[in-house]
Amino acid sequence: MNKQLKISGMSCDHCVGHVKSALERLDGVSRADVSLENNEAEVTLSDEVIDGDLIAAVEAAGYQAEVP
8 A cells, every 4th residue: 555745845865865764664664755856755555554643754854744
């Protein structure tokens, strides 16, 4: 199962790494592909993860996220 997130506040590859790491630390997330160019993340889930947890992880890393 995949979920899409719109991410704002990223300005460089270092930011992409922070968002990717924050998402991949969540239980139930097997992979996160983050695009600086598109300001989005595609998250591959191995278990159910609620949207609020994904958004909270991104916000804790210092960026904004929303489910489109």
